[in-house]
Amino acid sequence: MEFAFAALVLTAAFLAAGFVKGVLGMGLPTVAMGLLGIVFAPVQAAALLLAPNFVLNVWQAATGPGLGRLARRLWSFGVGVGAGIWMGAGVLTSPNARLAAVCLGVVVALYGCLGFVRARLRVPPRHEPWLSPLVGVITGAVTGATGVFVIPGVPYIQALGFEKEELIQALALAFLVSCLALGAALVLRGAVTLALAAGSVAALAPAMAGMLLGQKVRLRISAAAFRRAFFAGMIVLGVYLALRNLLTAGS
Numbered sequence: 001m002e003f004a005f006a007a008l009v010l011t012a013a014f015l016a017a018g019f020v021k022g023v024l025g026m027g028l029p030t031v032a033m034g035l036l037g038i039v040f041a042p043v044q045a046a047a048l049l050l051a052p053n054f055v056l057n058v059w060q061a062a063t064g065p066g067l068g069r070l071a072r073r074l075w076s077f078g079v080g081v082g083a084g085i086w087m088g089a090g091v092l093t094s095p096n097a098r099l100a101a102v103c104l105g106v107v108v109a110l111y112g113c114l115g116f117v118r119a120r121l122r123v124p125p126r127h128e129p130w131l132s133p134l135v136g137v138i139t140g141a142v143t144g145a146t147g148v149f150v151i152p153g154v155p156y157i158q159a160l161g162f163e164k165e166e167l168i169q170a171l172a173l174a175f176l177v178s179c180l181a182l183g184a185a186l187v188l189r190g191a192v193t194l195a196l197a198a199g200s201v202a203a204l205a206p207a208m209a210g211m212l213l214g215q216k217v218r219l220r221i222s223a224a225a226f227r228r229a230f231f232a233g234m235i236v237l238g239v240y241l242a243l244r245n246l247l248t249a250g251s
Contacts, residue, residue, distance in 0.1 A: 005039075006039070006040075006199075007202075009035070009036065009038075009039050009040075010036070010048065010199060010202070010203055010206075011203075011206045012035070012206075013031070013032050013035035013036050014032055014052055014203040014206040014207040014210065015206040015207070015209060015210040016031055016032075016035060016210065017029075017031035017032035017035070017052075017207060017210065018052070018056070018206065018207040018208060018209065018210025018211040018212075018213075018214065019210035019211070019213055019214040019217070020210075020214060020230060021056060021210075021211050021214060022210065022211040022212060022213060022214020022215040022216075022217070022218065023214040023215075023217060023218045023221075023226055023230075024214075024226075024227065024230070025060070025168040025171065026154070026168075026171050026175075027230070028049075028052065028053060028056060028057075028175075028207070028211075029049055029053055029147070029148050029149055029150075029175065029179075030107075030108055030111050030148050030150055030234065031234075032045070032048075032049050032052070032053075032207075033045050033046065033049060033104060033108070033146070033147050033148050034104070034108045034234065034237045034238065034241065035237070036048060036049075037101060037104050037105070037241050038241070041100075041101070042092055042100040042101050042103075042104050042146065042147055043092050043093050043100065043147075043186070043191050044196060045147060046092060046147030046182060046186060046191075047186055047191060047192045047193075047196040047197070047200060048196055048199050048200045048203055049147065049179075049200065049203075050179060050182070050183045050186075050192070050197075050200050051197075051200040051201050051203065051204055052200065052203045052204050052207035052208075053175065053179040054176065054179050054180070054183070055204055055207075055208075056207060056208065056211060057172045057173075057175045057176040057179060058176060060168065060169065060172035061169055061172040061173045061176055063169075065165055065166060065169065066166065066169070067169065067173070070166065070169060070170050070173055071173065073128075073160075074132070074157075074170060074173060074174065076129070076132045076133045076136065077132040077133065077135065077136040077153075077156075077157075077174065078136065078173075078174070078177040079133060079136065080132065080133035080134065080135065080136020080137040080138075080139070080140060081136040081137070081139055081140040081143070081149075081153065081174070081177055081178050081181060082136075082140060082177065082181040083136075083137055083140060084136060084137040084138060084139060084140020084141040084142075084143070084144060085140040085141070085143050085144040085178065085181040085182050085185055086140075086144065086181070086185055087137075087140070087141050087144060088140065088141035088142065088143065088144025088145040089144035089145075089182065089185035089186065089189065090144075091103065091144065091145035091146075092144060092145055092146065092147055092186075092191075093185075093186065093189045093191045098245045098246075100145060100146065100147075101241060101242075101244075101245040102241075102242050102245045102246055103142075103145050103146045104146045104147065104148060104238075104241055104242075105237075105238045105239065105240070105241030105242030105243070105244075105245065106238065106242050107142060107146045107148050107150055107151060107238070108148065108234055108237055108238030108241060109234070109235050109237075109238025109239050109242065110150070110151055110238070111148070111150045111151065111154075111231075111234055111238070112231045112232065112233070112234030112235035112236075112237075112238060113231075113235060114150075114151070114154075114155065114231075115227060115228075115230070115231030115234070116228075116231055121155060121158070121159035122159055122161060123156065123159045123160055123161075128160070131156075132156075135152055135153060135156045136153070138152060139151070139152055139153030139156070139178075140178070140181065143178050143182060144182065144185060147182065149174065149175055149178040149179075153174060153178075154171065157170050157171055157174055
């Protein structure tokens with residue numbers, strides 16, 4: 001892959017991903033992994049995502065109302081995520097990159113479908129002590145295999161009954177934990193090269209620019225219309241990634 005083309009894809013992917021995160025408060029890893037997955041192997045895309053994901057989620061987690069309270073409530077979920085990522089990362093770093101790419105496409109498409117579901121789930125507080133680590137492990141395993149933290153962690157956190165600002169901060173905290181755990185798994189498996197680390201740091205600029213732009217646009221557009229278009233796009237992108245790699249594997 002030519003350097004100029006790779007740099008163009010990297011810039012466009014993180015600008016778009018940062019924009020979505022600025023508008024919705026989430027979606028950076030899913031959008032970036034989905035778009036980067038068109039030209040990069042999933043393990044490379046996951047490595048490129050590390051620095052922007054870390055910095056933007058530190059920023060988002062630190063600006064909310066009750067970081068300490070949320071950390072005490074979600075600690076067992078975070079431990080489960082870390083354990084699951086360690087178990088699932090073998091798929092992402094395996095020589096069979098197509099399997100990880102198909103898994104990525106399926107998760108991105110499911111994420112898009114999830115956005116159209118209007119059901120409001122609620123988790124009773126008495127179930128959190130056993131449900132949080134269990135959901136954390138499952139979410140971590142999916143994240144380790146695909147590089148995307150979505151299912152079932154995001155709907156689970158949304159079902160815990162947080163207020164709007166608390167929810168955004170709780171999601172940022174969960175994304176941050178998954179980013180650190182995934183980064184450690186990739187480094188220990190030798191998947192983060194010097195070139196990928198440099199590319200990840202370079203991706204900070206477009207990601208932050210996109211997020212700032214998205215935060216401004218959020219005040220001027222219909223959030224509902226944007227969400228519908230965004231999730232429809234995620235379904236199309238996910239189906240494309242899954243089918244392309246399935247057909248390639250069968251050829």
